[in-house]
Amino acid sequence: MFEKFRFLTSGESHGKCLTAIIEGLPAGLSIDTDFINSELKRRQQGYGRGDRMNIETDTAEIVSGVRFGKTIGSPVTLVIYNKDYENWQKVMSTKAEDQTDEKAFYTYRPGHADYAGSVKYNRHDLRDILERSSARKTAIEVAVGAVAKLLLKHYGVSCKSTFLQIGQGKNEEEFRAEIDRAKETGDTLGGKFEVIYGRLPVGLGSHVHWDRAIDGRIAQAVMSIPAVKAVSFGNGENAYEITGSNFHDEMFLSDGKITRKTNNAGGVEGGMTNGEDLVVKVVMKPIPTLRTPLKTVDSSDMTETEAHFERSDTCAVEACSVVAEARIACVLANELMLKFPSDSI
Ligand code: EPS
DSSP: OOOOSSEEOOOTSSEEEEEEEOOOOOTOOOHHHHHHHHHHHHOOOOOTTOTTTOOOOOOEEEEEEEEEEEESSSOOEEEOOOOOGTEEEEEETOOOOGGTTOOOOOOTTTTSHHHHHHHHHHHHHHHHHHHHHHHGHHHHHHHHHHHHHHHHTTOOOEEEEEEETTTTTTTHHHHHHHHHHHHTTTTBBOOOEEEEEEEEOTTOOOOSSGGGHHHHHHHHHHHHTTTTEEETTTTGGGGGSSOHHHHHHOEETTEEEEEEEEOOTTTTTTTTSSOOOEEEEEOOOSSSSSOOOOOOEEEETTTEEOOOSSSOBBHHHHHHHHHHHHHHHHHHHHHHHHHHHOSBO
């Protein structure tokens, strides 16, 4: 999927650091580290975040690919150090001789990766799965997305997010009340938000093969964010109840240019951007690590029990929207580089 703007990330939630290597950036792109760090700060904020956010002050260190503030065409390496590692050095040691059962756990958290991950990778201590399945890894993805956003900004592309609903709440005041209520009862909350990218060129993506459709690529990138359960474009989630004459966005001319009065397609037709705003709607489920225990199974003796609780957030929808912006930015950066290939800015 990422043919031009490619990246890999590594790192565990309580490991030493999170790392990313980005390849495919043109040389000469200004890398504004303050912008990258402000995006990391946005991801840490939001009403309902947990105690881990009081420990971390995420900042990205650039260790390759940038000289005197500009890319030089070589891979860009980013590192975010986990402050909390200080408290986990023994438990997260990479050395065989440090083997310990401290912080091991065996009760699957329903809704999390524990069960399927432990079966797939044949791990007894579920911490081996928790550490990478944790949404902690989205910190480094936001740093990569910030670099992608710098490329998009260079081409004049804009980005914003809006919260549509959290629990039953539909405005800021109601969001907070819902989150307070969930927190009191040891519960968690999901929500719905939209990400809008504007001023995109016509023709990113393609209709010629299924795996080149930009809506498909964006859906994959957003759906794989931890806890995301639904992704749609424009008015796509309601398309089943509207007739064709009401759904499709009619075309008009204004000063010789094509204009539309509606954007039910969310800026994508035939798997390509059509010049209208790209509107991606996302639903995040409530985080599955609950203070109020859920019924589950203990894998060590196969008895019914209650789920493991580890420090968690009550609601991370705001953080999720920053991660979704970042993932979409990476897809768009790749598509821009495919359509306008260039070794330098
Ligand atoms: C997160 C860091 C994690 C969690 C949260 C997101 O830190 P810790 O496990 O040390 O509390 O706060 O992740 C989850 C709740 C989860 O289920 O994945 C972060 O940096 O966003």
